[in-house]
Structure formats: C-alpha cells, structure tokens
Amino acid sequence: MKLRILHPELFQGNLNKRRYFEGWYFKHVSNDLSNVFSFIPGVSLSPDDSHAFVQVINGTTGETHYIAYPLNQFKWRKDRLVLNIGNSVFTEDFIDLDLENEAIRVTGHVDYRNLLRYPKSLLSPGIMGWYSYIPLMECKHGIVSVSHDITGKLSINRQQVDLNNGKGYIEKDWGSSFPEAWIWIQSNNFNNHETAFTFSVARIPWLGSSFPGFISYLYHNKKFYLFSTYNKSALSGIIYDGKSIGFTLKNSYSSLKVTALKKNSGELKAPESGKMTRRIKESIDSVVFLSLFDEKNNLIYSDSGQRAGLEIIEKIFDYI
Numbered sequence: 001m002k003l004r005i006l007h008p009e010l011f012q013g014n015l016n017k018r019r020y021f022e023g024w025y026f027k028h029v030s031n032d033l034s035n036v037f038s039f040i041p042g043v044s045l046s047p048d049d050s051h052a053f054v055q056v057i058n059g060t061t062g063e064t065h066y067i068a069y070p071l072n073q074f075k076w077r078k079d080r081l082v083l084n085i086g087n088s089v090f091t092e093d094f095i096d097l098d099l100e101n102e103a104i105r106v107t108g109h110v111d112y113r114n115l116l117r118y119p120k121s122l123l124s125p126g127i128m129g130w131y132s133y134i135p136l137m138e139c140k141h142g143i144v145s146v147s148h149d150i151t152g153k154l155s156i157n158r159q160q161v162d163l164n165n166g167k168g169y170i171e172k173d174w175g176s177s178f179p180e181a182w183i184w185i186q187s188n189n190f191n192n193h194e195t196a197f198t199f200s201v202a203r204i205p206w207l208g209s210s211f212p213g214f215i216s217y218l219y220h221n222k223k224f225y226l227f228s229t230y231n232k233s234a235l236s237g238i239i240y241d242g243k244s245i246g247f248t249l250k251n252s253y254s255s256l257k258v259t260a261l262k263k264n265s266g267e268l269k270a271p272e273s274g275k276m277t278r279r280i281k282e283s284i285d286s287v288v289f290l291s292l293f294d295e296k297n298n299l300i301y302s303d304s305g306q307r308a309g310l311e312i313i314e315k316i317f318d319y320i
Helices: 129-133 314-318
Strands: 020-029 036-045 051-058 064-069 074-076 082-085 088-091 094-100 105-116 139-156 159-162 166-175 182-187 195-206 209-220 223-228 234-240 244-250 254-261 266-272 275-294 299-312
Touching: 020 299, 036 088, 036 094, 036 275, 051 082, 051 266, 051 275, 064 266, 139 195, 139 209, 182 275, 195 299, 195 314, 209 275, 223 254, 234 314, 254 299
Parallel strands: none
Antiparallel strands: 020 036, 020 166, 036 051, 051 064, 074 082, 082 088, 088 094, 094 105, 105 139, 139 159, 139 166, 182 195, 182 299, 195 209, 209 223, 234 244, 244 254, 254 275, 266 275, 275 299
C-alpha cells in the first residue's frame, strides 16, 4: 500500500472522521479559450450533515452549482486517484461525468494525457514541503497535475462543449477548514504553452498564533522556479486596488513579478469545521502577468496567462 503522505493525490482521510473535508479541483480550458469549466468532487464530514458533493463552475459566466450526494455514494481507491461520486468518475487519466440537479445536467468524458507532476522527494512530498509532515494543520494543499493535455467533449444542458486539444489542471485540499483568509492564483494557459504558474498565500494558525505562509511555482522551459515560505523565499511589494493585485516573489537565484486582473467570479461553497457552509468568490476567467528575472535582475521571461484562477479573501491583507 502506498504511504499516503507521499501521495497527496490520494484520499487522505476516512469516512469516520468528523469536522473534516477533502476536495479535488479539476480545471478544463478549451483550446480556443472560449470555455473554462472546473469540477470539484469531495466529501464534507460533520456530526449532522455528512455528504459527498460535486461543485461546478462555469468560468465564462460565473454560474455555479453544488450537487450533494449521500455519503455512501462516495467510493475511492487506496492505491491511485480514482473517485466515484454517484455515477461520475474522477481520475488522473480521465473524468466521466453524469451530474444533474434541478438547474444543470452534465454528461461526457474527457481524457487527460502528458501530466506534468510537481517535483517531490521524501523530505518534500508535495508543494507544502516539510510542512506536509506537520499534523493537525487546519488545511493542507496538494498539486496533482501542474498541467496536462485534455481531449473530449461535454454536454452541459444539451449544449456541446468541445475540449479537444485543451489544457487541464488538478489540485486538492483537505483538513478541517479553509484558512481564515488567502489569495490563490493559477494559470497554465500562457502564450508559451510550456508555462504554468500557481501561487497561494494564507493565514496559517501556529501554536496559538499565526503567520502568513505562501507556496508558489513557475514552470517554464522545463524548469521549476520554486518560491515558498519553507525554502526562505520572500513575498513583497503587495498592491491591491479591489480589481487587480500585484506583488514580487524572490528566492536565492531569481525573482518573479506578478500582476493579476480579476474578471468574472462565481460563488462556491467552502469548508468550515468540515461543513460546506462558507461562501467564497472564485474567478477562473482572470488574467495573470508574469516577469521573471535572474539574480542580476536580467529579464528571463515575460508573458500573460489567460483563464486564470483567482480568489482573494481580503482579510489576508491584515496579515501580509
């Protein structure tokens, strides 16, 4: 059996837990960028309302849906990422969807190829680095696929969505609650197709206090540039005007200037003590601008990423 801590893509919990959540985030962007859909399967475990769910967000319209299922309709494999919720299947290789509520009907099959994995080791089994080994953190985060190719079609309320030759991304979270406040940015739809970027900063409770912890990477030209609290990178120069946010990340050999512009947002449910009772705004229609510099401040790379994911919980500015 695989050691789960070394494989964050696997189901990390069990159905006997209480005040616990676990969710996977499957993003799909069509080749012409005209369609972007994310599907979020997961479980919400609490004393009075344990259930499985799939959330749907249409990035171009901001329309969202939450489809709940009895907990006994959540099944998983212990050796690889395979989730069954109702009649839908979510894996690293494909998704097969059969979702329905009073407002939406989604069917279809999408295959995933050429998954790009986040680099990991025994000391750093995922994007959280050695923090992965700390027990009782309120929320942990994992990157399943930095970027991959997608092929397939979906039918959404009888409208055909062609995802052939598009791009996909998979991440996940698990624990008791989402952080009190955070910023999240993600895109793997750049003019240079071999580029992907993710950034997150959050208030992390710690020994009765808290600190702002961040994790980030830029993948470009077959190289990962890692910027995180645990590898002693720095986050500075934060500017936010309600519509756009800018900041700089710096490690020992490079710096990355980031600006993100918020567009259409939809309302998603988020966990609080296991219950999916919190409401947050998420955009997967935003734009992110990147400029990468070497240690001598020479420009290495500059580009913009489309259909970017963006969440800004503004209370985070009290901590960073």
